[in-house]
Amino acid sequence: MSANPDLLPPATKFCTKCGVEKLLGEFNRDKSHKDGYRSHCKSCSSERHKAYRHAHRDDLNEQQSIYHQANRDRLNEQRRLYRLSNRDQTKERNRAYYRANREALRAYNKAYMRTRGLTPEGYTTSLWHALNTRTINGSCPQWNNKGNRAYLKAGVELRLTRQQLCDFVTEKWDTIQAIRAEGGIPSIDRIGPSIHYELENCRFISWSENNHLASRKWSRLKCGTSR
Numbered sequence: 001m002s003a004n005p006d007l008l009p010p011a012t013k014f015c016t017k018c019g020v021e022k023l024l025g026e027f028n029r030d031k032s033h034k035d036g037y038r039s040h041c042k043s044c045s046s047e048r049h050k051a052y053r054h055a056h057r058d059d060l061n062e063q064q065s066i067y068h069q070a071n072r073d074r075l076n077e078q079r080r081l082y083r084l085s086n087r088d089q090t091k092e093r094n095r096a097y098y099r100a101n102r103e104a105l106r107a108y109n110k111a112y113m114r115t116r117g118l119t120p121e122g123y124t125t126s127l128w129h130a131l132n133t134r135t136i137n138g139s140c141p142q143w144n145n146k147g148n149r150a151y152l153k154a155g156v157e158l159r160l161t162r163q164q165l166c167d168f169v170t171e172k173w174d175t176i177q178a179i180r181a182e183g184g185i186p187s188i189d190r191i192g193p194s195i196h197y198e199l200e201n202c203r204f205i206s207w208s209e210n211n212h213l214a215s216r217k218w219s220r221l222k223c224g225t226s227r
């Protein structure tokens with residue numbers, strides 16, 4: 001279909017900043033202008049905004065954090081609703097990203113796994129994360145797998161600070177290394193009848209042993225609550 005070019009408004013205009021003639025689509029709309037478009041093109045506007053943001057970044061960050069504090073509940077709720085309604089898209093996007101970067105991500109993880117856990121601090125970091133995931137973060141839907149729900153249901157709490165755990169790991173470092181030397185993966189175990197992660201109720205044993213004990217522990221726990 002061909003239209004009479006004389007009847008159409010000009011499809012381009014000159015940017016008053018960079019002086020380049022560009023398509024109207026390259027200009028932001030602005031009703032206060034005669035032709036309905038800004039006089040600066042999009043890339044010039046964005047350069048200007050970038051420069052402004054950079055020059056005022058401290059003030060802007062401060063403003064933003066004040067705003068966030070004041071509107072915390074509303075913003076969190078908004079974010080929660082967004083996550084809920086976009087769950088599938090997010091999952092698909094993450095999956096696509098993983099597929100596209102599989103090799104690089106695997107290499108990164110391998111390098112990370114090799115170095116992590118070789119020092120008490122490194123080992124504590126991942127252990128602390130795992131314990132949080134099992135206990136506190138169990139309320140977070142992304143982490144809510146079967147195991148975490150079992151911990152939550154049983155009301156298992158993490159009654160250790162990160163520093164206490166780090167000291168404990170340092171104290172038991174020989175045990176941890178010994179488990180590794182035998183080809184096992186060290187894991188933290190709750191010893192006694194108290195179901196919480198407390199300093200005097202923790203020890204290190206191998207994963208396989210812990211898994212074996214855990215199935216018995218959970219079934220005992222289930223019997224206990226049903227009575």
Ligand SMILES: [Zn+2]
Pocket residue numbers: 015016017018019020040041042043044
């Ligand atoms: Zn321009």
